[in-house]
Amino acid sequence: MSASRADRLAELVTASELDALVVTNLINVRYLSGFTGTNGFCVVGDGLRLFLTDFRYVERAKHEVTGFEQMRGQQDLFKDAVERLAESGAKRVGFEDHHVSVRQHARFAEALPNGLELSPAGDLVEGLRAVKDADELRTMREAAAAGTGILEHLRARGLTGRSERDVVRDIEREMRERGLEPSFPPIVAAGANGALPHATPSEEPIPADTLVVVDLGCVVDGYCSDCTRTFATGRLSDDAAGVYELVRAAQARARSAVEADAGCRAVDSLAREMIADAGHGDRFGHGLGHGVGLEVHEAPRLSQAGEGELVAGNAVTVEPGVYVPGAYGVRIEDLVVVVDGGCEVLTSFPKELITLE
Amino acid sequence: MSASRADRLAELVTASELDALVVTNLINVRYLSGFTGTNGFCVVGDGLRLFLTDFRYVERAKHEVTGFEQMRGQQDLFKDAVERLAESGAKRVGFEDHHVSVRQHARFAEALPNGLELSPAGDLVEGLRAVKDADELRTMREAAAAGTGILEHLRARGLTGRSERDVVRDIEREMRERGLEPSFPPIVAAGANGALPHATPSEEPIPADTLVVVDLGCVVDGYCSDCTRTFATGRLSDDAAGVYELVRAAQARARSAVEADAGCRAVDSLAREMIADAGHGDRFGHGLGHGVGLEVHEAPRLSQAGEGELVAGNAVTVEPGVYVPGAYGVRIEDLVVVVDGGCEVLTSFPKELITLE
Numbered sequence: 001m002s003a004s005r006a007d008r009l010a011e012l013v014t015a016s017e018l019d020a021l022v023v024t025n026l027i028n029v030r031y032l033s034g035f036t037g038t039n040g041f042c043v044v045g046d047g048l049r050l051f052l053t054d055f056r057y058v059e060r061a062k063h064e065v066t067g068f069e070q071m072r073g074q075q076d077l078f079k080d081a082v083e084r085l086a087e088s089g090a091k092r093v094g095f096e097d098h099h100v101s102v103r104q105h106a107r108f109a110e111a112l113p114n115g116l117e118l119s120p121a122g123d124l125v126e127g128l129r130a131v132k133d134a135d136e137l138r139t140m141r142e143a144a145a146a147g148t149g150i151l152e153h154l155r156a157r158g159l160t161g162r163s164e165r166d167v168v169r170d171i172e173r174e175m176r177e178r179g180l181e182p183s184f185p186p187i188v189a190a191g192a193n194g195a196l197p198h199a200t201p202s203e204e205p206i207p208a209d210t211l212v213v214v215d216l217g218c219v220v221d222g223y224c225s226d227c228t229r230t231f232a233t234g235r236l237s238d239d240a241a242g243v244y245e246l247v248r249a250a251q252a253r254a255r256s257a258v259e260a261d262a263g264c265r266a267v268d269s270l271a272r273e274m275i276a277d278a279g280h281g282d283r284f285g286h287g288l289g290h291g292v293g294l295e296v297h298e299a300p301r302l303s304q305a306g307e308g309e310l311v312a313g314n315a316v317t318v319e320p321g322v323y324v325p326g327a328y329g330v331r332i333e334d335l336v337v338v339v340d341g342g343c344e345v346l347t348s349f350p351k352e353l354i355t356l357e
Numbered sequence: 358m359s360a361s362r363a364d365r366l367a368e369l370v371t372a373s374e375l376d377a378l379v380v381t382n383l384i385n386v387r388y389l390s391g392f393t394g395t396n397g398f399c400v401v402g403d404g405l406r407l408f409l410t411d412f413r414y415v416e417r418a419k420h421e422v423t424g425f426e427q428m429r430g431q432q433d434l435f436k437d438a439v440e441r442l443a444e445s446g447a448k449r450v451g452f453e454d455h456h457v458s459v460r461q462h463a464r465f466a467e468a469l470p471n472g473l474e475l476s477p478a479g480d481l482v483e484g485l486r487a488v489k490d491a492d493e494l495r496t497m498r499e500a501a502a503a504g505t506g507i508l509e510h511l512r513a514r515g516l517t518g519r520s521e522r523d524v525v526r527d528i529e530r531e532m533r534e535r536g537l538e539p540s541f542p543p544i545v546a547a548g549a550n551g552a553l554p555h556a557t558p559s560e561e562p563i564p565a566d567t568l569v570v571v572d573l574g575c576v577v578d579g580y581c582s583d584c585t586r587t588f589a590t591g592r593l594s595d596d597a598a599g600v601y602e603l604v605r606a607a608q609a610r611a612r613s614a615v616e617a618d619a620g621c622r623a624v625d626s627l628a629r630e631m632i633a634d635a636g637h638g639d640r641f642g643h644g645l646g647h648g649v650g651l652e653v654h655e656a657p658r659l660s661q662a663g664e665g666e667l668v669a670g671n672a673v674t675v676e677p678g679v680y681v682p683g684a685y686g687v688r689i690e691d692l693v694v695v696v697d698g699g700c701e702v703l704t705s706f707p708k709e710l711i712t713l714e
Contacts, residue, residue, distance in 0.1 A: 037555060038555075055642065056554040056555050057555060059553060060555065060557070095459075097458065097459040097460045097463075098458055098459075098460040098461075099458060100458060100459050101454065101455050101456060101457060101458055101459070102452075102454040102455075102457050102458070102459060102462050102477060103454045103455040103477065103479060104455075105459050106454075106477075120459060120460065120463075122460060169533070172533070173530075173533070176526070176529070176530065176533075196416065197413045198394065198395075198413050198414060198417065200417070285412070
């Protein structure tokens with residue numbers, strides 16, 4: 001598994017006219033090598049698979065890391081790595097410019113032996129990560145099923161009369177009892193709070209006859225899930241019920257367009273146009289979706305700024321929303337995996353309006 | 358509170374011959390302004406207190422941020438900020454080079470109006486954060502007392518026969534029930550695991566007659582605590598008991614030297630020499646301590662690489678350890694606040710060897 005990821009990266013490194021890429025972002029390091037500690041580098045190039053860590057993690061790396069020659073860093077992992085590269089005759093060394101700080105870069109430049117040059121080369125690993133392999137998809141199915149289980153728990157417990165904060169705590173407790181971690185702090189936002197994209201959970205009881213946005217995800221073996229449902233707590237106004245059905249239809253429409261070769265922007269447009277045509281164009285203030293994997297937000301993006309096309313193996317959310325200021329919000333989000341001619345929906349919790357007491 | 362922090366920062370900015378500092382690190386932004394969202398900048402200079410965020414956080418910022426003019430960013434917060442700076446006649450603009458990535462810096466440079474120049478100026482806010490004010494110390498006392506409460510809970514529950522992982526889960530659950538969050542994943546490491554600086558918690562039962570390192574901390578209002586104690590689970594070998602007393606004596610010695618004007622390196626040396634004299638010099642493979650505050654590791658550092666002297670208001674850990682490979686580890690850690698002529702110990706849990714069944 002790890003070997004083939006590093007092999008694919010090595011091809012990209014060579015295609016970028018680099019002799020090696022120094023991978024310092026820990027999530028990328030984990031993806032390539034399996035290492036879960038807090039200090040480790042991968043160095044990948046044609047025929048080169050080097051992993052460095054410090055004395056604290058040497059033992060752990062022996063268990064976790066496969067497919068890499070392991071080297072115990074003496075002082076500064078970067079210095080150790082580039083000295084080794086210089087010996088091997090490397091010239092152009094890529095670094096992850098979207099993660100390396102300006103100060104770190106200055107230190108890298110100082111440590112660089114004569115004859116080596118540093119070249120910004122971020123996103124290569126992120127590009128690989130955007131396309132999940134069979135192992136990753138298995139784990140993500142588990143993470144999504146775990147999230148569905150938590151929504152089922154919530155459905156059994158009800159919402160009305162409990163505070164948003166209570167419900168958040170209940171979600172977190174239930175996850176931990178099931179051996180799960182949240183992939184982000186769960187969102188529970190009732191009534192007007194549902195219209196605030198980043199409301200703090202309130203201590204006030206959730207009233208009857210309103211809408212409640214619940215957005216949560218679980219982590220399984222490092223992989224995240226992400227799912228939003230909007231519940232009713234009684235009878236809704238015709239407006240609110242209409243907006244719910246609008247969002248549900250827009251979500252279904254966009255979801256049905258997710259397939260290999262669909263444009264990231266075009267899929268977003270399908271939901272966006274439907275919402276705009278219903279007169280709520282200015283009430284859907286975020287992108288349609290984002291990639292999910294080792295991070296809860298990663299490539300690709302489904303939005304008006306999204307570039308390129310979906311490919312089989314992308315795992316993306318489809319989550320249109322309509323937020324009516326001072327009144328309520330509706331968001332419905334699935335996590336789906338792109339396949340040829342369609343998508344597999346990982347988040348199986350129903351999307352019909354469910355009323356909870 | 359926030360105003361005076363920004364005032365002190367403005368003095369440092371002027372002393373660094375900058376017209377303004379753009380503060381992008383979110384912890385620094387929180388320290389200066391009170392803002393707890395995920396996207397916000399502070400811009401501070403002589404007479405300049407500007408806070409920018411995007412539409413998602415405008416409402417939250419109104420509640421949280423004091424002492425700053427608030428501006429809603431239109432597109433790119435940095436671009437909005439520097440355009441405003443250019444209008445005000447600023448020339449040299451500092452940025453946090455230890456947090457800003459190489460790629461972000463390239464974008465900053467692109468957005469920069471003519472006549473403005475960017476200058477690396479990291480650590481200015483971190484320098485202020487290293488010296489806690491009365492409000493911060495009050496919160497940190499609470500965080501430390503909360504950690505002591507968790508250790509008391511553990512003492513009542515016992516260790517022998519439970520797995521490390523069970524104990525970790527128990528600690529986390531107990532914190533959450535008390536409305537606390539862990540400041541880092543708690544460490545529970547029995548026997549030989551205690552000698553691995555970053556062991557993964559095991560599912561095996563903790564045996565009798567060994568040592569167990571427990572390292573935990575709580576977060577209260579954003580501020581962390583950090584405390585380690587090593588417990589016995591029965592009768593110890595003379596060697597193990599001797600190492601415990603050695604570490605306790607080294608900890609007491611170093612702690613008694615913590616005061617305003619003490620050298621960060623000299624304090625580390627006191628514990629290190631005592632441990633080396635007892636023949637365990639190569640078994641104390643980390644620094645004596647580190648600053649604690651909004652982050653669990655911050656300035657200043659107490660180590661052989663530590664520079665400068667302690668000042669009143671520093672909050673630092675004092676945590677020597679001896680790790681005997683394949684056998685056991687001992688670490689004893691207090692969180693203390695530097696005052697003139699001494700220190701206040703915030704972590705009041707006893708340091709005499711406690712035997713838990």
